[in-house]
Structures are given as structure tokens and as C-alpha cells.
Amino acid sequence: MTEVKTVDVLIIGAGPAGLALANWFRNSSIKVLLVDKKPVPTRRGKAEGLKSTTNEIFNSYGIGPQIAAESWRLEEIAIWGQKKDGGSGIEREQLIQDKVEELGKVRETMLQQSRVEYHMQQNLLSHKNITIQYNTQPVEVKIDESSLHEDEAYPVEVRLVKTQVQSEAASNILANSTPDTANGDAEEVEERIRAKYIVGCDGAHSWLRKQLQVQLEGDLTDSVFGVVDMIPKSNFPDIRRVCYLRASTGTILLVPRSNKEVRLYVPVESGSSLSDPKDLTFDRIISAARKIISPYTLEVGSVSWWSAYRVGQRVGSHFSRHNEKAFLVGDAVHTHSPKAGQGMNTSIQDAYNLGWKLRFVLQPTKPQLDPKAARNLLATYESERRPVAQDLIAFDRGYLKLFAAPSSEFDTEFLRAMKFTTGLSIRYPPSCAVQLPRGVETAEQLGPSLLKADLVPGKRLPDFQAVYQADGITCWIHKRLQATGSFRVIVFAGDVATHRHLSENVQKLGKYLANPETGLGVLTAGGAAAPVEVLMVHSADREKVEPRDLPEVFRPWSDSEGYDYWRLLADAESVHEGHGRVYERLEIDTEKGRAVVLRPDGYIGAVLGVDDIDGLGEYFRGLGMLPS
Amino acid sequence: MTEVKTVDVLIIGAGPAGLALANWFRNSSIKVLLVDKKPVPTRRGKAEGLKSTTNEIFNSYGIGPQIAAESWRLEEIAIWGQKKDGGSGIEREQLIQDKVEELGKVRETMLQQSRVEYHMQQNLLSHKNITIQYNTQPVEVKIDESSLHEDEAYPVEVRLVKTQVQSEAASNILANSTPDTANGDAEEVEERIRAKYIVGCDGAHSWLRKQLQVQLEGDLTDSVFGVVDMIPKSNFPDIRRVCYLRASTGTILLVPRSNKEVRLYVPVESGSSLSDPKDLTFDRIISAARKIISPYTLEVGSVSWWSAYRVGQRVGSHFSRHNEKAFLVGDAVHTHSPKAGQGMNTSIQDAYNLGWKLRFVLQPTKPQLDPKAARNLLATYESERRPVAQDLIAFDRGYLKLFAAPSSEFDTEFLRAMKFTTGLSIRYPPSCAVQLPRGVETAEQLGPSLLKADLVPGKRLPDFQAVYQADGITCWIHKRLQATGSFRVIVFAGDVATHRHLSENVQKLGKYLANPETGLGVLTAGGAAAPVEVLMVHSADREKVEPRDLPEVFRPWSDSEGYDYWRLLADAESVHEGHGRVYERLEIDTEKGRAVVLRPDGYIGAVLGVDDIDGLGEYFRGLGMLPS
């Protein structure tokens, strides 16, 4: 028998979800094995749109700049419809800007999935605790029920084999590459792995999902999509804009790509003779597209990739199983139409949600984490992400309809859709990681999940621009919040230079946080590597604030490195990029202030008064980080 | 005897100047050999500030994004002086923003020289026509006077030897690394090279300069500088700002670096006992600095590099020799104090000026370039760059004085200085590459070299933001202008949708430019690879402009790639970044328009009326590109 290797986390699938998950374990001692049956990383095709919230994740992984440098934008969206005067052909009905004002920054950028995966993969290479094995797939998984409640056990046992090498080139270019046909055969060489946790990031045809007996709920729709990446020769005026074309002969979603390519999504609706993707040839896709775009021309310059597939709108019945020892992430538990560009983004965001929780329960802590607290936290992966997937499916249905027959409120609906797809309407329910404000008993009392970018527990911290007290350099807060696994307490201290009670609050809070013997001080001691990092954003005149008068926790000293100047921010005018107006955007009273607990994933755990030391303690006790 | 290799250009020295020069030859068939006596690329120390004009060069080389991603900014500059109330110690006198409004963008970014060199070097690796050899230095050069006037000859003969390997670590960290001591000894292995051109980019102690018998004119000043890169432990409040500290005990220039380091420049003025750099130990630099910064504390955390040297303010008597077959670039022909951060920037800009001219005369053209025209153009390297170096020295003297005793106009003077160091006041004199406007006979008639960013022959094209007609994506013009060696004609066509005479101008010009048989048409035919690329920036309502109604030269068609959508720009509102107001900034009348000829280096060759077809032809005839 082969030797058994042990790892902390075994991840099946190195697509966007698997790579995003693995990135959470950089700079830790947690042992991770990532396997993929592909022989090499993805090289072409698939997703391209990156929502700003996904770019925030890349920033937190330190790969934001590289990805941004390669990305480009699509700023304008054109809606085309059948000519109003009854003539044949189409005309432009509307031109929409791809912009959500309250986001305060660019909503979406474009980069092909292969490059996104490339940067996430490269980011792992220097971390010895994380191994990626291509050409490898599981053939058997056993989860030992008896050890499920023992924290240190390795309840998952998996048998891995080498996948027979397939040429990606052969299956992907100018060939019908429906995912079903892409399965490699297994060879003999095998390996046995024992793991504490297993995560299936193995895509829409997930092997692990089947092993865990998780059902996909919903429908495999009748919609068949043809997708083509090509250099067009066309006199269509909006060929470099995102276009929704709706003619009597069908619809096209046209998305410009890098260089001179465009991508065409051509849905073939139910009842058509082409409703089996296997029948949808390249020529049939193009000739359908030509009819829709006429009277404009559409010649094919060259084709870099094409595919045809049937859209399912389905969500997994469970996102975790076996007492939170096995998880499913990304396309493995939700599929939908590609129209709103949600697949890659949602998969990465799923992984981002799960990753810090696994890191949290696996990293050595003092005192040791209670296994029940650990399971509680891990259970929030399903309670937080499954509703997101369900909303996504519901949205997807409405979105398809919106374009079929735009209403008079098309603009409003489209803006709503843009906010939705950016993730601005996500609010995680109350749990051990999301604490309702004092006086609020249920999430319903908070009102509907608002689209506005605001400070509500369970929502992502709205990004904002402040400047560092020390050097006046601008700081977008999500770029500052690296994925280290730390929780953050952001103290919006208010105008501390003017109001005495505010500076007293800060002194009191600072004293509590700085004392390594008591309460939260236990969690904030240790500088940058502390489980809880403390930041301040004040709204006072920068010139009137003297950092050395503030409690040391806001400018900790290290004997080897001197002061940490990057914890103290001001809501002030920057030299080159205007004023972030943080307090105004977040509706924080400069005479009162606010303390916000941020989870390691940048979502808000609690919103408290600056002097609410008890509330702070309560949050961390709820997670088992402080003795109760 | 060893075999003789031939190359087109032999570059001595792979510092900022040599690497910047070599980058001009990417994507060409010109054979370049770059040698450096160092065993490996620079790893630490030296320059850090990048002016926006240097960043424009990196953008044109395609490495702007990588460099920008690693760079950071210093936004605020503090001036400290002796306490006014007569007390001992220093106080802050002024806080200045590092900003030049009319530049329309960030003036300066910071990245250490080693990373700048790294990116320039990496950018060469995939180009087989360019070879870099480290550990190699010339020991003999002969220039064959008899062949100087034959175009195809290789008049330069050089003997190269391997340099004995030295440990950089040993000479650079915590040791006194005055440049004079860094010379390696030569070994036996040798190579013979014949070249058409030789360029000395070999720094302040240039070997080639001595061989060419070029004198440095000016003084080796009495100023000795101590420079220290360290992590400070200090309670000085502006430790993260650029600070000019002037105490009765001396002056410090303090520049924050990446991480938690700062760099201190501590000049030791003449008459001091420390006026020989060899006597200036690390401890003496620090104790001088401590006196100046008191009553604030200054402890040394750790030191990554330090050095001491004497500043020379000198300019080479010649920048080229032997009938423009041998050139000197960068520190090899000018040295000055490091205070204004001009060394690396000016060296790169020298190289950028020379590079396109060498490429121009070396690349095969049809009809073949007249050798006299070639020499004329190469001679402009000296006539353009030597005055820049002279101005720099003059500036350097004034700058040192400015900080010694700030006048009541300190603010105005400092802003002037910022514009100067950014290169905004450079205006190259009239020559075959710089054509005076009609009716203007001498450069003097244009008035003094203005600091304003304006459209004047011999000045750099002010950077501006427009949007592409096709997709509304913003375009900063200097990012668009890749270093391909092409000249550009930018047609500011005006409001072509409203004014009939403007659209007629455009049609006429377009017809002329598009005809591959006559005049300029010869130079613009061939799409992206043409010797002259044509762009348009109109000021009309974007929705009223139909690209297919414009002459084809503004949207050329390629059978393999379809239309080129990126030649047609609009002065219009962008979705995310406001309105560039190009016509307003450049003072172009939207009812008249303007045609601007840009040299391959982004400097303005000619400014003409949109209908001045003769003027256009004249410019290119002057360069020998069209028969006269």
C-alpha cells in the first residue's frame, strides 16, 4: 500500500475558486494540497469580467496591481432593438454608462480568466506550505464519521491518481468544447491523502459534489448558448461597446475583448432545432448572429475560441457536509447564464468567504479555540453564501427577461442590476461572525438589504479613500486590508482635535486595547501579526493631530522597525485625488464617531459606539477568541 | 587573433542610461551589444525619484504599468528652519504639496534605481537583436577616421575583456562605497567588436569620455555628501515627509523610502574637517544629523546602504565626437548634486533623445536615407541635450542657494523648481527635427522657454486625456505613443460635426495622407508599422461623429485584423475620469484646429494649420524622409 500523506486542507480543482481559496493560506503554517486534473493551468476562453469587489480581493492578496495593469475597461453599454418605424433591422435605443456612483470607483474591469488564474497561481509559488499538483484527480473519498468531533483528527481520506494527459489545444480551439466531453481518463499511479478538510472547487461537473450526495436544485434550462471569441470585420458602429442586441430574429450579447476581438454570446431559445448544444456548430452560431445584426455586416477575421453549452440555473442543496469537514465552492454549487458575468466573480467570492474561516480554525491560537466555536464559524459559510447563490439565480431569471422586453424603468432596473452584480446588495445574516447592533433583535429590523453603500453588520465595508496622517498619501481602505487573517477594529474617532469627549473616548479605548493582560488587549498585542489589528480614521484637521499624543496602539513601536505609521488615517483632502469624504459617505457623525469590527474578509462584523468596550468584547467572545 | 563581431550599436554601461537607450531598439533588426563591467545588475542604493516625464518614457516602452505598480508617492514637502523665537532647535516653516497643476497628473513617483533598471533590463530579454553582457569592459577603442563618411562602414573597433568578479555586497553595505574604489580589474579573455556607433553610458567616471578626450567643464565642488538609507527611530513629526532641514548646525535633506526606511542626505560644507569623503564615516554622518534634527531624537534601527562622495557640477565639452559616430550619455557628461533628484531622470531622457535618432538612421528605409541627413539628425543630440545639462547645473547652484536662505518668494521659486526638474521648461532649438512656425524666424521670437504646458515646436507634447471615439475609454496620449520609431501627425480637427470647413479640411488632408503614391501618403501607408502614424482628436459631440464618414487613414482596415479603432479620439467627458479639456489646455481653437507633428520621442516637431499640407511635407523633407 502507498504511504499516506497528511494535509490540513485538500482542495480539488485549481480554477478561480480553488486558487482563490489557496491564496488565503499564504504566510501561514497550514498545509494545503491543491489538485487539478488539467495538465496545465487554463490558457484561454471562459470568463472575463472582474467586479470591483473581486478586485478588492486581489488587492488583499497583493496581486491587485499586476491584475489592474493587465486589465482594461468597458465604459459604455449600448442597447439595440428592432427598428421602431417598422423597418427591418436594428437601431440603437440607449447608451448606458457602466458606473455606480456610490461605489466611488470603477465598477468592472476586464481580464481573461486564464490571466486571472495565472496571477493567483504565481502568488502561491513561494509559499512552501501550499502545493499545486496538476494532472491529478481524486477517485475515492472517505470521511470517517467517528472522528468528526475531534479537532486534531484527519477525518478525510482521499485516493488520488494521475490524469491521462490531454492536449488542451485539441479540445478548445475551433472544436465544440462542451464541458461534458473534457473528462480525462485516470492512470494507475496513486497517492493516499488524509486531510482535516476537503473542499470541492471542481466546477460545474463537480466530482466531490456527487460523492457528498449534494443535489443541484433548480432547472437545467432550455437555453443553449453559442459563444465565440473572434476578430470581427464589421461596420456595426458599436462594435467596441458592450451591446445587448434584440432583433426579431434573436438576441446577441456582444462584449469587446482585448486586442481587436469581440465575444458574442448567442442564445438559441427553446423550441429551436438547435436546442442540443452538440448540434450547434460554429457556422450556425455565426449565421444566426449575422441575421440579428443585419443590416450591419459581420465577417469573421479569425477565431481564437468558441463553445456551445446549455445553461443550468441551479444551486446545491448543501454547501458543506459531514459537520463542516467537506465544502463545495463556486460552480460546483451554482450555475447560471453567463450574461451578467457572475460565475468567476461569485466563485472567487465564495472561496474568499470560506478561506479565512478555515485559516481561523486551523491556525494555532492561544488559548486554543473550542471545537464548537470552530464549527459554528465554519457553518456560516453555507448560511452566508447559499443565499447569495439563490439570489443570483433569481436575479439571472429576471435579467434575462429584462433584456427580452425592457420596461419603461429600464434605466433604473439596469442600475439596480449593476449594483447587484457588483455584490453591493449582499448582506450576510446574523451569526457568531455578524453581530446585530444594540437594540436590534433580528436582521429584518434593519430593513431590506440596502443597495446603498453603508455601514451595516453583514455587509462589505464600503471602500473609501482617506489619507495617512504621517505622509498625506492616499489610502483606499480595501487595498490597505491585506488578507492576513487578522480581524480589524477601525475606530472612526471623529474630530478628536476639537471635541474633548472624543479624545477621551480614544484614550480610554486605547488603554484597553493596549493592555496585553486584559480583554481585547490580548488580541491586539503583537503589532502587525496580532489577531486583531487596530486602525483609526479621524476627521480632525490633520495639522492639529499629534500622533504621539494618541494611545500607542495606533502607532505601535517595534524595536527592529520603529513606528508603524500606517494605522492612523485622516478623512482629509489629498494632494492629487481630491477628498474622500469618508464620514459623509458612511454617514458617521464627526462629533460621535463609530467603531467598526471588520472580519478578515472585509465584511462588517459589528458596528459600535467608540466607547462601547463591552460590545467589542462581546463580538470576540462570540467567536470564541476571548473566554466567556 | 580573436574573431571580430560586428554590431550596429555598442553601448558601454547598463545603468539607467544604457538600458534606456537599448530599449529603443526593441522590435527592430538593429544589432545592439550592451556591456557592463558589473557582474550583475544593480541591487541597491542610488536614485529613487521618477519624474512624470520619465514615467512617460516607461509607458512608451510598455513597462509603465509594472513600474507604476511598484512605485509610491511622496505628496508633501516640509521646510524646517532654526526656531524664530531665538530658542535652540528647529521648527516647521512650511508645508508644500508636490504638485504642478498644469501637468494634469502626478509629478513624481518613487522607485529605487535597481527596480527601474530591472524592469528596463527585463524588457530587453525577449529581443534577440539586443545582447547584454555583464562582467565585460572595454580596454581599447579605435575609430577609423577614413571611413567616417561611409554610411555602411563599421568605423568603431573596440577590444573587450572580462571583468574580474567583485562581490557587490562587500563594497556596498556598511562600507564606504565612494565610486572611485569600485573599479574591477580586467582578466585575459577578450573579444573584438566592430560597430557603426559607440555610446558611452558608463557613468560619472566614464572610460569612453576619457578615450574621446572630452573634458568635463565646471567644478568639482567642495561639497561632500553623506548619504544613509536606514530605518530610523525618531520622534521627528515629519519623518514620512520629504524634509529640508536647515539648522544653524547644518542641513539635511530627508526623503522617506519604501517600507520604514528614510534616506538622509547630509552635506558637509567646505572648510569642514570632513571635506574629504574618505574621512566621512557612518558615525560622523549620523552624529552630524543628530545635531541638526535636535531637539528631536534620531536612533538608527538598521542601515541598508550608505555612502559619502564629493559633488561635481560639470558638463562635458562634447556630447558626440568623430562625426556623430561616438556619443556620451547620462552621468558620463554631467554631474551635479543629488538634491533635486535629476541624475537618473536626465540620464534616461538623454538616452531617449539619442535612441530614436540612431534607430532612425539605422533602420532600412525606402528611399535610402542620405548620409548627410542622417548626420544632421544625429548632431541634434548634442545641440538638444547639452543645453539641458548646462541649465541643470545652473539650476543646481540656485537650488542649493534657495535652501540655504529662502527668500520671500520661496513658494514661487520652489514651484518653478518643480516645473524645471519635471522637464517642463525644456525647449529644443530649431533644427532639421524642430521646425519653427510659419512667420517665425528664430527661436527667440517664440519668447522665453515657457514653463506653461503648451504647443510649441521643440517642447514635449503636453500630456492630455481624451477618449476613444469607438469605446469611450480614456487615453492619456503619452501612454498611447509607444516607442516604435514612428513619427506622428496628430490632427486636432476641431468640431468637425458643426463646421463644414473643418470636415472639408479633414477630407482634403485625409486624401493626401491616404494616397500611397504621393507626398506624405508614402510615409503613412502600411498601417501601424508606417514611418508616420496619423491620429485625430476632434472636439465634436461624439454621438454626431460617424467614423466611417472620415478618411480611411483615421480608421485603417487590415485584412487580418479588421479596423484599427484606436486612432480616433474625442475631447469629451469620460465615464470615470472627468473631461480632459484638451482644446482648452492646449489653447486650440475648436473652429480652426491644428496639426501637430510629433517626433518619435514625443517632442513637437512642427505645429501647423490643419490644411497646411505644404508645411507637413516641408517638415519631412527637412529630415530627408521625402525627396526634396
Ligand SMILES: Cc1cc2nc3c(=O)[nH]c(=O)nc-3n(C[C@H](O)[C@H](O)[C@H](O)COP(=O)(O)OP(=O)(O)OC[C@H]3O[C@@H](n4cnc5c(N)ncnc54)[C@H](O)[C@@H]3O)c2cc1C
Ligand atoms: C464562455 C464562458 C464565459 C463566461 N463568462 C464569465 C464572465 O464574463 N464573468 C464571470 O464571472 N464568469 C464567467 N463564466 C463562468 C466562469 O468561467 C466560471 O463560473 C468559473 O470558471 C467557475 O470557477 P470554479 O473555480 O468554480 O470552476 P472551474 O473554473 O470550472 O474550475 C474547476 C477546476 O476543477 C478542475 N476539476 C474538475 N473536476 C476535477 C476532478 N474530478 N479532479 C480534479 N480537478 C477537477 C478543472 O480542471 C478546473 O480547473 C463564463 C463561463 C464560460 C464557459
Ligand SMILES: Cc1cc2nc3c(=O)[nH]c(=O)nc-3n(C[C@H](O)[C@H](O)[C@H](O)COP(=O)(O)OP(=O)(O)OC[C@H]3O[C@@H](n4cnc5c(N)ncnc54)[C@H](O)[C@@H]3O)c2cc1C
Ligand atoms: C546616493 C545617490 C542618490 C541619487 N539620487 C538620485 C535621485 O533621487 N534621482 C535621480 O534622478 N538621480 C539620483 N542619483 C543619480 C543617479 O544615480 C545617476 O545619475 C544615474 O545612475 C546615472 O545613470 P547612468 O546610466 O548615466 O550612469 P550609472 O548609473 O553610473 O551607470 C553606469 C554603468 O556603466 C558601468 N560602467 C562604468 N564604467 C564602465 C566600463 N569601463 N566598462 C563597462 N561598464 C562600465 C557601470 O557598472 C554602471 O552600470 C543619485 C545618485 C546617488 C549616488
